[in-house]
Amino acid sequence: MFDLVAGPSRQRLYLPDAPSSELWTYNGYAPGPEIRVKKGERVQVRFTNKLEEPTSVHWHGIRIENSMDGVSGLTQEPVEPGDTFVYDFVAPDAGTFWYHAHNKSWNQVARGLYGPLIVDEVEPVFERSNDITLVLDDWRLAGEGVLDVASLGSMMEWAHGGRLGNWLTVNGQSRPVTDLVRGQTYRLRLINAANARVFEIDPNRFGATLIGFDGQSFTEPAKLDYAPLMLGPAQRVDLMVVAKSDFTIEEVSGDTPYPIAGFSVSDSETTEASRSDKKLQPNVLPSADLAKARRIRLQMTGGAMGGMIDIIYKGKKLQGDDFRTARQAWAFNGVANLAEEPFFEARQGETILVETVNRTAWVHAMHVHGHHFQILNRSGSDVDEGKPWRDTFLIGPDQTTEIAFVADNPGKWLFHCHMLEHAAAGMNTWFQVT
Ligand code: C2O
Numbered sequence: 001m002f003d004l005v006a007g008p009s010r011q012r013l014y015l016p017d018a019p020s021s022e023l024w025t026y027n028g029y030a031p032g033p034e035i036r037v038k039k040g041e042r043v044q045v046r047f048t049n050k051l052e053e054p055t056s057v058h059w060h061g062i063r064i065e066n067s068m069d070g071v072s073g074l075t076q077e078p079v080e081p082g083d084t085f086v087y088d089f090v091a092p093d094a095g096t097f098w099y100h101a102h103n104k105s106w107n108q109v110a111r112g113l114y115g116p117l118i119v120d121e122v123e124p125v126f127e128r129s130n131d132i133t134l135v136l137d138d139w140r141l142a143g144e145g146v147l148d149v150a151s152l153g154s155m156m157e158w159a160h161g162g163r164l165g166n167w168l169t170v171n172g173q174s175r176p177v178t179d180l181v182r183g184q185t186y187r188l189r190l191i192n193a194a195n196a197r198v199f200e201i202d203p204n205r206f207g208a209t210l211i212g213f214d215g216q217s218f219t220e221p222a223k224l225d226y227a228p229l230m231l232g233p234a235q236r237v238d239l240m241v242v243a244k245s246d247f248t249i250e251e252v253s254g255d256t257p258y259p260i261a262g263f264s265v266s267d268s269e270t271t272e273a274s275r276s277d278k279k280l281q282p283n284v285l286p287s288a289d290l291a292k293a294r295r296i297r298l299q300m301t302g303g304a305m306g307g308m309i310d311i312i313y314k315g316k317k318l319q320g321d322d323f324r325t326a327r328q329a330w331a332f333n334g335v336a337n338l339a340e341e342p343f344f345e346a347r348q349g350e351t352i353l354v355e356t357v358n359r360t361a362w363v364h365a366m367h368v369h370g371h372h373f374q375i376l377n378r379s380g381s382d383v384d385e386g387k388p389w390r391d392t393f394l395i396g397p398d399q400t401t402e403i404a405f406v407a408d409n410p411g412k413w414l415f416h417c418h419m420l421e422h423a424a425a426g427m428n429t430w431f432q433v434t
């Protein structure tokens with residue numbers, strides 16, 4: 001049994017002489033401890049809430065039993081302050097996953113409530129020392145470099161691109177440097193834990209290939225033939241790199257690339273050749289039966305510059321001041337946030353094809369709980385070679401994207417934008433598998 005405790009703790013985010021910030025973390029540090037199991041093993045976590053507000057823990061990307069999905073108000077009652085909840089589930093897939101708070105996530109995750117969950121292959125593909133987890137975040141710092149809590153919940157941001165930070169960290173540190181051994185092959189697991197930032201990374205700049213997305217390994221390493229790679233909120237990418245000389249991972253969205261993590265490569269005396277015959281071990285997922293697929297249409301509307309739209313929230317049409325008081329700004333098919341009725345119901349085993357049309361002026365990161373899907377088509381952009389499995393997809397303004405998956409996991413599952421402010425402000429729905 002693994003003990004996980006959510007509570008306030010202090011951590012320095014900015015430069016070495018800057019004051020520390022009061023964060024909310026798991027076991028005292030953001031990111032929280034790496035939970036690591038083998039594929040097919042049980043994950044047992046005794047979770048205790050030492051925050052002053054209710055919370056719950058979601059195991060992002062795990063094709064989990066519904067009662068363990070950790071969604072406050074949908075799959076469980078939130079864990080009250082002082083209370084304990086035992087999460088107990090099997091990790092069916094080897095890969096890079098993460099956990100995070102799923103009650104008022106826009107606030108709780110922004111304050112540091114997230115951590116990595118790594119599921120090793122039955123026969124690990126990489127040596128433990130050659131397998132490196134990098135949890136990316138961007139923080140909004142104010143004043144002398146402390147977390148800006150006053151700006152949390154800005155309705156302006158909820159209706160725009162969400163809460164963007166001004167300080168990037170990897171594993172809670174600014175530009176950490178990791179030592180590597182020359183000639184060895186490494187797996188780098190990147191996890192985007194930011195509320196709303198899309199990290200832009202170019203693996204070609206440091207000679208890395210892609211070996212997995214969102215916790216699902218490819219059959220063969222793939223070279224990225226477009227650049228940069230957009231790593232949306234909640235998305236993961238596994239990279240493979242042979243350490244030849246020092247290199248840096250940079251965020252390349254700005255005019256000048258911004259270094260976020262360094263790697264220092266040196267020769268080792270005890271040079272053991274690293275295994276070069278890395279055979280990736282993809283998980284086996286149920287393949288969609290497209291001939292029998294049921295098509296669900298989801299139209300995204302709202303947000304700044306989205307024009308006037310009608311929004312139904314909690315069964316009522318919002319008018320005038322309602323938008324501000326209800327803090328809603330976005331809708332799926334005209335409905336903001338969770339309705340009584342599911343967005344759709346699926347029979348267990350049925351193939352569902354969701355056609356998402358983004359009629360907003362913003363990019364979104366849509367996440368399906370409890371299932372992985374494949375992207376079949378997207379307007380204006382080719383789908384990736386081999387149709388990799390994903391649990392979160394990015395969709396740009398005016399883009400249409402079709403995804404398909406077998407609804408094989410019974411229960412109530414969220415489908416929402418992982419830009420956490422967008423989810424809170426309406427981009428949040430659910431479906432039921434029976
Ligand atoms: Cu990463 Cu609804 O979750």
Ligand code: CU
Binds near residue numbers: 418427
């Ligand atoms: Cu969004």
